[in-house]
Amino acid sequence: MLHQELREIFDDLLEHFGPQHWWPGETPLEVVVGAILTQNVAWNNVEKAINNLQGKDLLSVAGLVQVPREELAELIIPTRYYNQKATRLKGFMIMVEEEFSGEMDKLLALETDELRRLLLKSKGIGKETADSILLYAADRPVFVVDAYTRRIFSRLGYVEEKVSYDEMQALFTNHLPADTDLFNEYHALIVALGKDICRARNPLCSDCPLNHRCSYRIAEDGKQPEDNGRDNTEYYENAEDTK
Ligand code: SF4
Structure with missing residues (x-):
């Protein structure tokens, strides 16, 4: 039943927004750089930073290892927290240089669980960033959870607002086939809805394809939420919370 509902939500979103063509990075390396830089900032700021790096011919593992940290921080100023992000980005590329001969493809070829563990060991890379890299740079069927996912699916009545990352992720992975293309498009569509319609304040419910x-x-219409008969224990029990 949950499987069918999640598919219907996907279909409604796809019909409304159309394919999102994610991730907006040209190469796996650009996706990795973008995933690290996009934390707490809008994507257009990341684009400015990536353009700055491209303009200086630094968008490579070797380039990011060699560029002085201060210069890197200046180039990524549009992404906020640029000093911290410069340290993290550089640290990550040094790891790729030292452990994978500077070849991003070698890193991304690791088996999924091993790659996720390694990503999560890197300073400043949390579950959302690690899973974004797994899905969008390494083409693995890993569902990415973000604040939009929690907001939308708690409002839809599937989870509590404070649901953990792993519980939220398990809703999708336990009830949808492990399909990279599906997970890619689903997350992108959730972002499309959360960014412009299901806003934190004053959501535009009349424009929402899920209303x-x-x-x-x-509830906002002044009626009692309907009892949709959902029993959420199924995926809570299956969730592995490793936080
Ligand atoms: S925009 Fe409104 S109707 Fe749509 S998911 Fe958000 S709260 Fe629900």
């Missing part, structure tokens, strides 16, 4: 199934919308 016919949304508990929050029903």
Whole structure:
């Protein structure tokens, strides 16, 4: 049942927004750089930083290892927290240089669990960033969870607002086939809805393709949310919370 509902939500979003063509990076290396730089900042700021790096011919493992940290920080100023991000980006590329002969493809060829463990060991890379790299740079069927996912699916009545990353992820991975293309498009569509319609304040429910199934919308209309009969224990029990 959950499988069918999640597919219907996907279909409604796809029909409304169309294919999102993610990730907007040209190469796996650019996707990795973008995933690290996009933390807490909008993507257009990341694009400015990536353009700055390209302009200086630094968008390579060797380039990012060799560039002085201060110069790197200046080039990525548009992404905020640029000193911290410069240290993290450089540290990550040094690891690729030392452990994978500077070849990003070798790193990304690791088996999925091993790659995820290694990414999470890198300073400043959390689950969302690691899973973004797995899905969008390494083409692995890993569902990416972000703040939009939690907001939308708690409003839809599937999870608590404070749901953990692993519990939220398990909702999708336990009830959808492990399909890279599906997970890629699903996350991108969630971002499209969360960014412009299901906003934190004053969501535009009348424009939302999911409003016919949304508990929050029903509550906002002054009615009691319908009992949709969902039993959420199924995926909570299967969740592995490694936080
Ligand atoms: S109906 Fe409103 S609250 Fe519900 S998912 Fe859509 S925008 Fe968000």
